[in-house]
Amino acid sequence: MKKANRLSVLLFSFTLLSLGVMAYLMYWNDTYLYAPVVIIGCLAYFFLSILYFILMAVWNTRKLHKHERKERIGVLIKYFAGLSAIHMLVSLLTSSSIDGYQLFTSFGLAAGIAFSDLIFQKRRSF
Secondary structure (H helix, E strand, O other), X not given: OOOEOHHHHHHHHHHHHHHHHHHHHHHOOOOOOXXXXXXXXXXXXXXXXXXXXXXXXXXXXXXXXXXXXXXXXXXXXXXXXXXXXXXXXXXXXXXXXXXXXXXXXXXXXXXXXXXXXXXXXXXXXX
16 A cells, blocks of 8 residues: 655645535625635635645656556546546537537546546655
């Protein structure tokens, strides 16, 4: 089992906590005076931590062997094609419009599936 980077685990925990606080302030406690400030702060923290996770995944992908990198890109392409096909099929069945911007969701999910374990990786064990 690979050891997780403590900073990544801590950031992920705080991200979930800030999303919970933001949801509480938006939906159940709308009379709080500083709710907009806290919500903006939580959103800023959320987006900065997502940026950190993306940078960590890219940084750790650089350290992979060429063979493993090709495998992960193949997994990314397979999941992207499958999720895009499912999205287009559902769009055709529900008679909703299909535009290119909706494919970013499929790409994001595919990238998350293919590279999510690299975010929390501490060291590469050979």
